[in-house]
Amino acid sequence: KKNRMPELHQNHPPFGGFLAAPLEKLKRIYVSPGPIYDPEGRKEDYWGLRKCLYNAGFRPGDLVMNTFSYHLTPAGIFLDEACNGIGCITVPTGVGNTEIQVKTMAGLKINGYIGIPSFLLSLIKKMEELGYDTAQDLAMEIALVAGEILSPSLRKELNDYGIIVRQSYITADLGGVAYECPGENGMHISDDLHIEICDPTTGEPLPVGGVGEVVVTDFSNECYPLVRYGTGDLSALDADECACGRTSYKLKGIMGRADEVTKIKGMFVHPRQVDEAAAAFPETVEKIRVVVTREGVTDMMTVEIRLKKGVEGTDALKASLEEKIREATKLRGTAVFVPEIPEGSKKIEDKRNWQ
């Protein structure tokens, strides 16, 4: 199970005994939050993402802006290389710097986007705010989105700007797992993988249609051959014939997490990371939890903190807590001091609505 990986990796560093090739055979090592070290081998198209991009509609000569982070985590680089691999020209923009990204988008007449779906909408809104005419300056035609649940309303809003949006299910250890076809009705499973949907508690496979944890066995990876790997993501299998003609099973979208690990702004946040931030303040913090909400298409992370008796909630303490939370989760959150955190509440309370 993915949520045990940090522990397993730490007990047998650096790869928990899962590495099946000598270190010298690797090309890169990524540092996913957790922390988990994710190895990348030297095989061409190691992550199996070229077919994912081609299937989504990317073609040679497309100018593709890749807004996933290239630092530490693998999404940025592996999608960049897959994109190059099928003949696209990538523009590695990464996260943030919204204004530069908008100018680049317009200046180069970018027609492809890779990233989380809400950020694409933010870029378009920013473009309008800066006085561009989207009918003329927005050349975007196709987007491969991942890392965040795509709500039907957000997809429609992007479609209305003339952008085809295709979802994919990609993980830092397995690469491309499943992706949408033009039918836009579930994600076809990659041919190299065997997928079971299992009861998150017992680990028993469920019948087709049952909602459970996505458990993956990777037959094609000689470096890091994960067998019956519990991703922690919830989904269900769909065996119906697809209008596109593919006969592979589909995943019915990602329906949430089997554990408390939660994706916020496209990044995994683990209860452990929240505790890690709190642990830096043993004298002051009594209890802590994260509340996730959504304003428009933007995730907001509020960190509720109950202080120890007699400790004063100063601005300075708030600032250093927020700094520590950013270090631990790589996300900006707002710290608020609360008189009480309900007994038995989750460490990460997800109050987002995905309609």
Next chain:
Amino acid sequence: KKNRMPELHQNHPPFGGFLAAPLEKLKRIYVSPGPIYDPEGRKEDYWGLRKCLYNAGFRPGDLVMNTFSYHLTPAGIFLDEACNGIGCITVPTGVGNTEIQVKTMAGLKINGYIGIPSFLLSLIKKMEELGYDTAQDLAMEIALVAGEILSPSLRKELNDYGIIVRQSYITADLGGVAYECPGENGMHISDDLHIEICDPTTGEPLPVGGVGEVVVTDFSNECYPLVRYGTGDLSALDADECACGRTSYKLKGIMGRADEVTKIKGMFVHPRQVDEAAAAFPETVEKIRVVVTREGVTDMMTVEIRLKKGVEGTDALKASLEEKIREATKLRGTAVFVPEIPEGSKKIEDKRNWQ
């Protein structure tokens, strides 16, 4: 001249007429501050950086942490790929996230570093602060540094930790221009390039030994063949025989800039960017300049602002100025309100001392 590139690119977008291949032949386009779009072709080792790394002492199997940014600007990705190209394993860490970088450095026993030299020292200091024993946990052996002048004292301090430090001169449009050999006495010029040192005003070539602008002609690039390209960097040629046996001319280190463009924390800052930030506040800002200082090995950017008559220097104004400066330069600076900015002072005043 490099400082005219943003204007030339804007008049004939996106590459100012310098692109000698159709867009489809490119692999990536980077967005350097300026803004300048920098094209990358598909030729193997396009930037000529493999020899630079091998020459510096990097060898197959080395575990190399690359701390240059992979987003927008090219340094991160092109050094990552060159490193992979000679058989090293890269760990793409990028900028910031110091604590995660330190843990990764110790956890993976990283033995190679790529980045600006002062950041390497910051990482080591942070390692000590976190309670690591550098004699045991610091496996770093070799560092390729660029983007910042390496002071003799900083080199010595890093050497004292057992790290060999080799400088290189790399630009976003030309790739590897020159690099230090084990003699550590100037940088050998790459075989593919012809370099002249020219009077920055007249453009006339200077005799060997004269200090002037580095002007480069690139004979190997079919995509973006720059001829007599003025980099804006100041240096001098050294024709003396080198102890290492190489007979190529050397550059006597980079001695500053021919224009006011200044490298701060490894990033170019152009007077234009400072003006751009000020231009967002036409009602309030009368005059602005940047003062660069150095605390220990850390660059500090202070932005002095003279307000218009009757305008009050509130905290809110200070905060929004700092936000705008960060947007325009991609660097954090401190805004201070001053009663006067001396007549005729430079837009970017460099007060750093490189001893």
